[in-house]
Amino acid sequence: xxxxxxxxxxxxxxxxxxxxxxxxxxxxxxxxxxxxxxxxxxxxxxxxxxxxxxxxxxxxxxxxxxxxxxxxxxxxxxxxxxxxxxxxxxxxxxxxxxxxxxxxxxxxxxxxxxxxxxxxxxxxxxxxxxxxxxxxxxxxxxxxxxxxxxxxxxxxxxxxxxxxxxxxxxxxxxxxxxxxxxxxxxxxxxxxxxxxxxxxxxxxxxxxxxxxxxxxxxxxxxxxxxxxxxxxxxxxxxxxxxxxxxxxxxxxxxxxxxxxxxxxxxxxxxxxxxxxxxxxxxxxxxxxxxxxxxxxxxxxxxxxxxxxxxxxxxxxxxxxxxxxxxxxxxxxxxxxxxxxxxxxxxxxxxxxxxxxxxxxxxxxxxxxxxxxxxxxxxxxxxxxxxxxxxxxxxxxxxxxxxxxxxxxxxxxxxxxxxxxxxxxxxxxxxxxxxxxxxxxxxxxxxxxxxxxxxxxxxxxxxxxxxxxxxxxxxxxxxxxxxxxxxxxxxxxxxxxxxxxxxxxxxxxxxxxxxxxxxxxxxxxxxxxxx
Amino acid sequence: xxxxxxxxxxxxxxxxxxxxxxxxxxxxxxxxxxxxxxxxxxxxxxxxxxxxxxxxxxxxxxxxxxxxxxxxxxxxxxxxxxxxxxxxxxxxxxxxxxxxxxxxxxxxxxxxxxxxxxxxxxxxxxxxxxxxxxxxxxxxxxxxxxxxxxxxxxxxxxxxxxxxxxxxxxxxxxxxxxxxxxxxxxxxxxxxxxxxxxxxxxxxxxxxxxxxxxxxxxxxxxxxxxxxxxxxxxxxxxxxxxxxxxxxxxxxxxxxxxxxxxxxxxxxxxxxxxxxxxxxxxxxxxxxxxxxxxxxxxxxxxxxxxxxxxxxxxxxxxxxxxxxxxxxxxxxxxxxxxxxxxxxxxxxxxxxxxxxxxxxxxxxxxxxxxxxxxxxxxxxxxxxx
Numbered sequence: 001x002x003x004x005x006x007x008x009x010x011x012x013x014x015x016x017x018x019x020x021x022x023x024x025x026x027x028x029x030x031x032x033x034x035x036x037x038x039x040x041x042x043x044x045x046x047x048x049x050x051x052x053x054x055x056x057x058x059x060x061x062x063x064x065x066x067x068x069x070x071x072x073x074x075x076x077x078x079x080x081x082x083x084x085x086x087x088x089x090x091x092x093x094x095x096x097x098x099x100x101x102x103x104x105x106x107x108x109x110x111x112x113x114x115x116x117x118x119x120x121x122x123x124x125x126x127x128x129x130x131x132x133x134x135x136x137x138x139x140x141x142x143x144x145x146x147x148x149x150x151x152x153x154x155x156x157x158x159x160x161x162x163x164x165x166x167x168x169x170x171x172x173x174x175x176x177x178x179x180x181x182x183x184x185x186x187x188x189x190x191x192x193x194x195x196x197x198x199x200x201x202x203x204x205x206x207x208x209x210x211x212x213x214x215x216x217x218x219x220x221x222x223x224x225x226x227x228x229x230x231x232x233x234x235x236x237x238x239x240x241x242x243x244x245x246x247x248x249x250x251x252x253x254x255x256x257x258x259x260x261x262x263x264x265x266x267x268x269x270x271x272x273x274x275x276x277x278x279x280x281x282x283x284x285x286x287x288x289x290x291x292x293x294x295x296x297x298x299x300x301x302x303x304x305x306x307x308x309x310x311x312x313x314x315x316x317x318x319x320x321x322x323x324x325x326x327x328x329x330x331x332x333x334x335x336x337x338x339x340x341x342x343x344x345x346x347x348x349x350x351x352x353x354x355x356x357x358x359x360x361x362x363x364x365x366x367x368x369x370x371x372x373x374x375x376x377x378x379x380x381x382x383x384x385x386x387x388x389x390x391x392x393x394x395x396x397x398x399x400x401x402x403x404x405x406x407x408x409x410x411x412x413x414x415x416x417x418x419x420x421x422x423x424x425x426x427x428x429x430x431x432x433x434x435x436x437x438x439x440x441x442x443x444x445x446x447x448x449x450x451x452x453x454x455x456x457x458x459x460x461x462x463x464x465x466x467x468x469x470x471x472x473x474x475x476x477x478x479x480x481x482x483x484x485x486x487x488x489x490x491x492x493x494x495x496x497x498x499x500x501x502x503x504x505x506x507x508x509x510x511x512x513x514x515x516x517x518x519x520x521x522x523x524x525x526x527x528x529x530x
Numbered sequence: 531x532x533x534x535x536x537x538x539x540x541x542x543x544x545x546x547x548x549x550x551x552x553x554x555x556x557x558x559x560x561x562x563x564x565x566x567x568x569x570x571x572x573x574x575x576x577x578x579x580x581x582x583x584x585x586x587x588x589x590x591x592x593x594x595x596x597x598x599x600x601x602x603x604x605x606x607x608x609x610x611x612x613x614x615x616x617x618x619x620x621x622x623x624x625x626x627x628x629x630x631x632x633x634x635x636x637x638x639x640x641x642x643x644x645x646x647x648x649x650x651x652x653x654x655x656x657x658x659x660x661x662x663x664x665x666x667x668x669x670x671x672x673x674x675x676x677x678x679x680x681x682x683x684x685x686x687x688x689x690x691x692x693x694x695x696x697x698x699x700x701x702x703x704x705x706x707x708x709x710x711x712x713x714x715x716x717x718x719x720x721x722x723x724x725x726x727x728x729x730x731x732x733x734x735x736x737x738x739x740x741x742x743x744x745x746x747x748x749x750x751x752x753x754x755x756x757x758x759x760x761x762x763x764x765x766x767x768x769x770x771x772x773x774x775x776x777x778x779x780x781x782x783x784x785x786x787x788x789x790x791x792x793x794x795x796x797x798x799x800x801x802x803x804x805x806x807x808x809x810x811x812x813x814x815x816x817x818x819x820x821x822x823x824x825x826x827x828x829x830x831x832x833x834x835x836x837x838x839x840x841x842x843x844x845x846x847x848x849x850x851x852x853x854x855x856x857x858x859x860x861x862x863x864x865x866x867x868x869x870x871x872x873x874x875x876x877x878x879x880x881x882x883x884x885x886x887x888x889x890x891x892x893x894x895x896x897x898x899x900x901x902x903x904x905x906x907x908x909x910x911x912x913x914x915x
Binding site for chain 2: 006008200232254387388523
């Protein structure tokens with residue numbers, strides 16, 4: 001945490017309200033995000049208990065597993081989830097626009113431009129907290145290797161038709177969420193925490209209710225009071241009035257309300273199975289339905305506050321103007337979405353349990369590159385982020401006090417003007433350190449020449465973006481009196497060294513992965529929990 | 531005239547007084563010890579745990595109830611899984627120990643599974659020690675101790691610990707087995723949970739090492755050359771978890787040397803409970819029966835070192851957090867915050883220094899703060915324009 005954000009947190013403590021940690025919105029928010037508020041059963045590896053899901057804040061779809069240990073009921077839940085998520089994803093997969101991509105021509109080995117489809121927009125999944133992202137990944141893993149009856153008539157416990165496909169999509173969302181700056185799958189606590197500094201620790205910021213209480217406390221309360229209320233207030237039954245955002249539930253809820261309700265449901269089901277005639281069965285079916293309804297009500301009562309909180313968070317985020325580079329990063333998300341759409345359409349097998357060496361190295365390289373890109377772009381988009389970089393000596397801003405025209409040596413002298421900038425910042429500049437400024441959205445580079453007046457003035461030599469002529473193009477060289485901001489970090493990230501194709505993997509890294517084989521489904525046993 | 535008390539019984543008596551009349555002591559388990567070792571400077575936690583005070587009840591009585599609790603679903607599932615792992619005299623468990631830790635040994639068959647039941651923790655501890663000595667007398671055989679009991683001296687008072695299992699290898703070495711119900715998915719598990727399990731296991735290893743040292747030191751009534759060498763406690767423990775989404779056990783050896791070293795050091799550093807108890811005013815008592823004001827005063831008489839990490843480890847954390855916030859301590863925002871603020875420890879001091887109202891401008895921390903405040907103000911102003 002930089003000193004600037006620490007200061008913002010301290011100000012939040014003293015004012016009783018969260019303070020801005022960003023002046024623009026650094027993540028893309030779609031017009032129609034799909035909000036997903038899941039709950040799981042304690043102690044089971046991601047056995048879902050229920051969820052609220054949908055794109056309409058007033059009409060969420062409630063999905064419930066009345067007995068989480070029952071495989072059929074879990075499959076029914078996943079099939080219902082697929083019915084909500086897949087049509088939503090498909091709607092984005094259909095609308096495409098033409099785009100260009102450089103590819104290596106397999107025959108000539110040259111880099112050529114090819115015209116391909118790019119989805120005009122991409123779906124966006126929003127979960128309440130970071131644990132929700134982990135659950136999306138886990139659900140994806142649990143479903144993508146399942147076999148449906150159509151794929152494998154012999155499979156024991158075949159999955160409902162669209163469940164494996166949902167698993168592949170959720171896996172893709174989960175993987176993409178690991179790429180810094182991506183917005184396909186967002187955790188509300190992370191995004192809010194990026195834009196506001198609260199008067200509590202980042203650990204406590206993981207509680208969505210408390211975080212929102214700091215950002216937008218109710219009338220007449222300080223953030224601290226409202227956050228404490230959100231964390232601890234319990235009703236007469238001993239239940240938290242602001243239930244945890246999940247996917248884990250409060251143990252008091254499990255023990256006092258849920259467990260008895262599930263037990264009643266189990267009893268009603270056993271009774272129904274033992275019914276001897278139609279009349280008795282009718283009556284017992286009624287009892288079963290009401291027992292199921294009771295569990296549905298319970299799940300709804302725990303998810304609805306979180307659902308509303310997520311939408312309130314979205315409202316708050318939409319009040320911030322979008323950062324200038326957000327659109328560009330979203331385009332990368334669209335490429336990623338289009339790529340996965342194409343892999344699914346081409347009938348490729350689901351993502352493997354373990355990546356081969358080349359894929360894994362590529363993923364890591366992508367994440368590193370995107371992290372650097374995100375840091376640079378956030379600083380360029382947002383003066384508050386830039387302030388942090390300036391404090392760290394990675395950028396400096398100031399007024400141009402002098403411009404002296406100079407030329408490079410050589411046959412065709414090019415302009416290399418010397419610019420003096422007066423600044424209060426203390427950048428870490430060494431001899432000929434390269435610095436960059438944004439000129440019409442493109443980076444212009446300069447190099448450090450000398451500092452004057454004990455570091456208060458910096459002399460730079462501008463190196464490029466001045467046109468081909470002897471005289472620099474108008475506007476391409478700062479003028480006396482201009483405010484400028486130079487960074488020591490590059491604005492655009494260069495890709496690293498290219499990795500070999502997977503077929504060329506050297507033996508040191510396990511050799512070529514061989515033919516892509518369809519990985520076996522997880523063996524199913526009687527006691528499987530998911 | 532009462533018989534003269536030894537130092538040990540005097541302390542026990544003093545701790546019982548602190549707990550309050552007729553309040554049973556709450557056993558200090560490995561999880562609590564690992565958490566205690568994570569915040570060794572906290573005298574409050576040390577004395578409350580050492581005296582066996584039920585901190586959850588205390589927190590409720592103070593008006594800041596803790597949020598800890600275990601869901602019965604998790605409990606049922608955990609117990610069912612453990613029972614499955616230990617079924618058939620621990621055949622599956624021993625197979626896993628053999629496969630993961632000791633492949634060169636004879637495969638386990640006809641392992642000894644002694645009965646460890648006894649009355650009271652002291653009785654069970656003695657029984658466990660007896661069976662461990664017995665196992666040492668049977669070289670070449672596998673022995674499984676199901677839920678043994680170990681004693682560890684923590685800051686001057688004994689803590690009784692119950693590992694899930696301890697296995698004695700044919701070569702006489704001992705392995706701690708930890709059974710957890712979080713899944714091992716495609717060969718990897720949640721690192722935070724594995725870390726917690728490793729810290730817990732490290733406490734068991736430390737306790738076992740004490741037992742081993744005592745075994746090695748026993749003269750057995752014969753010449754020094756007949757002494758048994760102290761058995762080796764393995765520093766790789768076996769973590770058993772459900773595989774993927776099934777209920778089948780999967781195991782992994784976890785090296786806990788680092789956790790063991792850290793825990794041993796922290797336990798040695800723990801302020802001695804005796805010294806804390808001596809520093810308390812006469813008549814201090816933490817019984818949850820007392821009125822809230824008296825309890826608050828009693829709790830306040832022991833200093834605490836609160837940090838946000840306490841929230842996930844200590845029942846009193848909400849109480850301590852309120853106090854920490856009331857005094858404006860910057861640590862309530864996280865330990866790293868304090869590190870970058872130099873000698874400034876309260877929120878108001880920091881803000882005053884940042885505004886230029888207080889503080890020495892030559893102090894690098896103050897200078898950096900003023901610079902940060904100016905940059906932040908400038909950026910916010912630029913954004914408003």
